Amino acid sequence: MNAALKSLSPAPTLDPDKLALLVRLTHGLAPADLYWVAAYSAAAAAAAGGAAPAGLVAMGEPAANATERLTIVYGSQTGNSRRVAEQLEARAEAAGLPVRLLRAGAYPLRELAQERLLSVVISSQGDGDPPDDAIGFVEFIAGKRAPKLPQLKFAVLGLGDSSYPKYCAVSQALDARLAELGGQRLAELGEADVDFEAAAASWSAAAVAAARETLAVPATAPRQGAALHAVRTVATHSREQPFAAAVLENQRIVSRDSERDVRHVELSLEGSGLRYEAGDAVGVWPRNPPVLVEQWLAALRLDGAAEVEHGGKRLPLARWLGEQREITRLTRPLVAAQAAATRHAGLQRLLEPEQRAEFAALLESHQPIDLLREFPAAWDATELVATLRPLTPRLYSIASSPKAVGPEEVHLTVAVVEYAAHGSVHYGAASSFLANAGDEATVPVFIEPNERFRLPADGSRDVIMIGPGTGIAPFRAFVQEREAMAASGRNWLFFGNRYFARDFLYQVEWQDALRRGNLSRLDLAFSRDGVARSESPHKDARGVARDSHKVYVQQRLRENGRELYAWLREGAHLYVCGDSAHMARDVHEALLEIVATHGDLSADDARAWLADLLQQGRYARDVY
Structure with a gap:
C-alpha cells in the first residue's frame, strides 16, 4: 500500500477494495497531479457538507471557464525542464494566474483544441530527440491529427546543450508547428544552454507577463479564481541545498584484473528528510580531481x-x-x-x-x-x-529499494571514469570523486524523482528489465522492491557486460534471487569473451553457450523474441536503462524487429505498437 496512505491518521474508512483502487489510480502521478486530486476530493467533501481535511487550504473557487488559465506542459529527461516548469508555475501563481502543471506524458491531447494559453518547457536529447515521456505529445502536435489552433497563445522554452548539432531542435520544431496550426506566440521561443537558470528565469518572466496581460489580470491582483491547493511540504535539502551524506560503504564489485573499476557505494540519508522510490536517481555534486x-x-x-x-x-x-x-x-x-x-x-x-x-x-x-x-x-x-561553464551535478540511478534497505540509506552503482588518452590519464569528475570517498567522507547529494520509471502498481504484472553495465542499478532496486511487496508477477532480467569472470555485477545477488524465485529468468551476454549465459528455473544454471563473435543484450532479445513478445502481449512492463548513444538505440531496433516478426506487423505498425506501449507507461527508459 502507498506509504502516504499508511501514514494517514485516523485510519481511512474506505473498504480494502476501494483503497486498493485508489492506490492504483494515483500510482505514478506527479506531485502536482496528486495535489490536484487531493484538492478535488476536498472540494467534493465540502460540497457534501464534510469537514475539510487537515493540510488543505481553500484558495478560492475554481475558474468558471477552464480555458481561462495558463497550462504548463513539460518534457524532461533529467529533471531540469521539470524544475523550470515548476518555477514557472510558482511565478504564474504569484502573479494571480489560474495555472495547471502537467507532464507531457500526462497531458490529455484531446484538450489541446480548447487551450487558450499554453507554455511548453522541453529539452532536446541526443540527436535532437524529445524526452521519452514527451514523445507522444510531440508526435501528436507534429502529426496529421493535430487540430487547428486559432484561439491559442503559446510560449515555448527549450533546454539543450549547444555543443551538440541539433541544439534545442525539439523546442524549435514545436514552436514552428504551433504557429503553423494557427497559434500566436505569447512570447518568443526561448533557448537555454546547460547553464540554463538565468535564461529560463528571463523567459519565464516574459511569458508570465504576457499571460497576465492576455487574461487581463491586474499586476497587483490578489490570488483569486484558482483551484483548491494543498499546502506543500518542501524537503529541507534539494538540488540547490544538497545534503552531506556520509559514506557507509565504497566497495569495488569487479575482479582485480577487470579493465574497469565499478563501485557499489552506500550513502546515509539519516537526518536529511530526503525520501526516494525505486526508479529515482541521486544527484551528486562532485569536486574535480x-x-x-x-x-x-x-x-x-x-x-x-x-x-x-x-x-x-x-x-x-x-x-x-x-x-x-x-x-x-x-x-x-x-x-x-x-x-x-x-x-x-x-x-x-x-x-x-x-x-x-x-x-x-x-x-x-x-x-x-x-x-x-x-x-x-x-x-x-x-x-x-x-x-567555463558552472560545474553541474551528475545523476546516478538508485540501486536500492527503501523498502529493503530502509528510507535513510541509498545505494549507487558507479563506473569510475579513468583512462589514458593523448599522452595522459583522463578522469571523470563525479566518478573519481566517489571512488575516492572514504569512510570519513561525505558526499553532497539530492534526490531526483523519476516518475517515468516506476514499477507497476499492480504487483501481478510481469516485468522485463534490460540493463547492460551499470544500467543494472535500478533493476537491483526493482527486484528488491518486488520482493518486499510480495509481488506475484514474474521478473525477467537481461544483463550484459564485457567479461563473465570479471564484470558480472551483483552476480551472487542475482543467483540468490533466482534460487528464491524473486527473479524468474536471467539472460546474460558477455561481449569480449564471447560467452553468454541464460539462467532460469527451467534451464541448467551452469550451461554456457560459447560464440565465436561478440554477444550483446540485443542479440539475446532477438533469440528470445517469441517469448518476450508473448510477455508484452500479456501485459508485461518493459524497462531499459543505460547508454543512450548506442545501447538504447540498438535495443529499441531489436524490439521493433521482435514486434514486427512475432506480431506479424509491418515496420510502421510495429513502431506504432511500441509507441503505444511507451504512451501507456509500459515501456520506460532511463538512459543517459
Missing part, C-alpha cells in the same frame, strides 16, 4: 592561489577549477574561445556547421585539458572563470 586542477594550472601557467571574482563570489583560482567550474567536459563555448584566442584555422573550421561530424568526434575523443595542450593560448584567470 585535484591532479586535474594541477594539470590545468600547469598548462595555462596560472597561479592557483590568485583570487578571482566572478558573479559576486571571490575565490582562489584553484577552488574555482576544483569546485565551481566544469573542466572534464569539452563544450562548444570553450572550443570557440580557444579558437579565438589561438586563431588556429583548423580549430576555427571545426566550429562551422558543415563540420558537425568532425566537431562531434572532437567532443567524444578529447577533454578540455587536451585542447589546452594541443592549442596553447594565454588565458587571464578572470576570463577563464567567466568562460
Whole structure:
C-alpha cells in the first residue's frame, strides 16, 4: 500500500477494495497531479457538507471557464525542464494566474483544441530527440491529427546543450508547428544552454507577463479564481541545498584484473528528510580531481592561489577549477574561445556547421585539458572563470529499494571514469570523486524523482528489465522492491557486460534471487569473451553457450523474441536503462524487429505498437 496512505491518521474508512483502487489510480502521478486530486476530493467533501481535511487550504473557487488559465506542459529527461516548469508555475501563481502543471506524458491531447494559453518547457536529447515521456505529445502536435489552433497563445522554452548539432531542435520544431496550426506566440521561443537558470528565469518572466496581460489580470491582483491547493511540504535539502551524506560503504564489485573499476557505494540519508522510490536517481555534486586542477594550472601557467571574482563570489583560482567550474567536459563555448584566442584555422573550421561530424568526434575523443595542450593560448584567470561553464551535478540511478534497505540509506552503482588518452590519464569528475570517498567522507547529494520509471502498481504484472553495465542499478532496486511487496508477477532480467569472470555485477545477488524465485529468468551476454549465459528455473544454471563473435543484450532479445513478445502481449512492463548513444538505440531496433516478426506487423505498425506501449507507461527508459 502507498506509504502516504499508511501514514494517514485516523485510519481511512474506505473498504480494502476501494483503497486498493485508489492506490492504483494515483500510482505514478506527479506531485502536482496528486495535489490536484487531493484538492478535488476536498472540494467534493465540502460540497457534501464534510469537514475539510487537515493540510488543505481553500484558495478560492475554481475558474468558471477552464480555458481561462495558463497550462504548463513539460518534457524532461533529467529533471531540469521539470524544475523550470515548476518555477514557472510558482511565478504564474504569484502573479494571480489560474495555472495547471502537467507532464507531457500526462497531458490529455484531446484538450489541446480548447487551450487558450499554453507554455511548453522541453529539452532536446541526443540527436535532437524529445524526452521519452514527451514523445507522444510531440508526435501528436507534429502529426496529421493535430487540430487547428486559432484561439491559442503559446510560449515555448527549450533546454539543450549547444555543443551538440541539433541544439534545442525539439523546442524549435514545436514552436514552428504551433504557429503553423494557427497559434500566436505569447512570447518568443526561448533557448537555454546547460547553464540554463538565468535564461529560463528571463523567459519565464516574459511569458508570465504576457499571460497576465492576455487574461487581463491586474499586476497587483490578489490570488483569486484558482483551484483548491494543498499546502506543500518542501524537503529541507534539494538540488540547490544538497545534503552531506556520509559514506557507509565504497566497495569495488569487479575482479582485480577487470579493465574497469565499478563501485557499489552506500550513502546515509539519516537526518536529511530526503525520501526516494525505486526508479529515482541521486544527484551528486562532485569536486574535480585535484591532479586535474594541477594539470590545468600547469598548462595555462596560472597561479592557483590568485583570487578571482566572478558573479559576486571571490575565490582562489584553484577552488574555482576544483569546485565551481566544469573542466572534464569539452563544450562548444570553450572550443570557440580557444579558437579565438589561438586563431588556429583548423580549430576555427571545426566550429562551422558543415563540420558537425568532425566537431562531434572532437567532443567524444578529447577533454578540455587536451585542447589546452594541443592549442596553447594565454588565458587571464578572470576570463577563464567567466568562460567555463558552472560545474553541474551528475545523476546516478538508485540501486536500492527503501523498502529493503530502509528510507535513510541509498545505494549507487558507479563506473569510475579513468583512462589514458593523448599522452595522459583522463578522469571523470563525479566518478573519481566517489571512488575516492572514504569512510570519513561525505558526499553532497539530492534526490531526483523519476516518475517515468516506476514499477507497476499492480504487483501481478510481469516485468522485463534490460540493463547492460551499470544500467543494472535500478533493476537491483526493482527486484528488491518486488520482493518486499510480495509481488506475484514474474521478473525477467537481461544483463550484459564485457567479461563473465570479471564484470558480472551483483552476480551472487542475482543467483540468490533466482534460487528464491524473486527473479524468474536471467539472460546474460558477455561481449569480449564471447560467452553468454541464460539462467532460469527451467534451464541448467551452469550451461554456457560459447560464440565465436561478440554477444550483446540485443542479440539475446532477438533469440528470445517469441517469448518476450508473448510477455508484452500479456501485459508485461518493459524497462531499459543505460547508454543512450548506442545501447538504447540498438535495443529499441531489436524490439521493433521482435514486434514486427512475432506480431506479424509491418515496420510502421510495429513502431506504432511500441509507441503505444511507451504512451501507456509500459515501456520506460532511463538512459543517459
